[in-house]
Amino acid sequence: MLLEWLLPIAVVWWAMGMMLLVLFPQYLLKPLPVSSSTSGIHEGKLRKYLLLVAHPDDECMFFGPTLLSLGMLGGCEFHVLCISNGNADGLGAVRTLEMISSCSVFQVAAENVKVLDHESLQDGHRQQWSQPLLVQIIKETVETQAIDCVITFDGYGVSGHPNHFALSHSLRDYFAQRSQDASEDRPIEGWELESVNILRKYSGVLEIFTSTMAWLWSRKVGDSHCFVTPNPLTSVEAMKQHKSQWLWFRRLFVVFASYTYVNTLRKVPSIGVELAKKQK
Template sequence: MPDLMKRSYVILIAVILMQTFNQLSKSANRQFVDRLISQVGDGEDVTRIAFIIAHPDDESMFFTPLLEYIGSCPIIKNIHLDLLCLTRGDYMGQGDRRTKEMMEICRKYSMNCIIDNDPSVKDGPDDWNIEAVSHRVEDFIRSVNAKMVFTFDEHGVSGHPNHKSVHKAVKRMKSRYKDIRVWCLRSHGILVKYFPPYVIVKSFLNPPSISRFSPLDVGRNMAIHKSQQRWYTIMWVLFSSYSYTNTFDIMVE
């Protein structure tokens, strides 16, 4: 009997925690949608959102909770998604393959995707010409008439120099194109990044954020990016906080 009572208490606590998590997630996600709509307008004005990334697979490794939520939320699921990937991810000579993988992801999420192949903007440790890249970003934003941009923050999420360059270029673009709204995916410290419970709870207190249990979705997306499969991919999928939540900082002028 005591063992049965212990199990019952454990189950009860688990149910309470799950219900609490669900309610907090719903509240955070509602705030996210409200904030999103307030940033870009409402009604017919909510038309296009753009993602600016550095490499094929950035969208899957880091932005899957947001992509999945946009597709499932009735209020915003009709927003058109555009994506500019500034390289083909050709550092290891797999640019053609990675481009094909990226396009499959774009079809999955019904995104209009442009993958650049500019020899002066290379995947790797080399510095980019931030001014030139910022004009490329501006040309893209104007061509698709996006109201809003999602991209990396100044730390680049993973610390990759190309991710940091993307942030700098978008920031430079915004200094000229002031009416665009830019939301930057928040980076986390190395220890925190791989402890999702802490990041999830913190995200509830730091809007705007999306909470969505997405490790299966990240796993499916990374299965499409077969060229990037490594022995540790499954560990990333399960333990990365970016499989569960996306928290953003709004770029100010």
């Protein structure tokens, strides 16, 4: 009896979510809020974003709405830095090429995609990545590519994978060190992908309602932002480029995971700004 009620309700809600994608994409398509310290510096110039991920396929499994939305808004140049080549099964070289192909679906140029293969930064749940090494890599990439904004996982990393949340910790360490360096005067922002609970994670298109309502309620604060995908099929097409990973459970993931449809990003707090506020 319960199933007889739940199934029609789920179908109706899923249909309503798809209608929202079709009817209101332009209303929900807004750029990341730019802080006052960076608002006037980049007029007439491309704003450079760095997507910082742990493994090949992270970009399409989790960050599709962000890549697609910012690409549609224009005025930006994307760089992707993948810390490992996903060589846990000995397919590192193959997965590197697959990631370049996947990024091309998101209109990210091959020369802007970098996949590392460092002996201290290998793929694996038991691999403890060196925080100082990650901070140094982030610093070098930001400086050489003149990056304005870095986007990565939050402290839980969507799935609790230690390689994922190591990136969040390292980015925060980078900003903390940067705030103490008087020579670092170029403003840079950081944003983290919000992890959601398991029910929301696998609610698919239904998560659009929860995420957008939460964002619309709190967006005046300016420390969070919501991206609804302009086209979820693009994320599926990008994932298909990872042929070595295109297994049945990942096919289900890109259909039912909410990260295919919506991303909520939260701004990494500026250590320097927070200290200034406390001093006042």
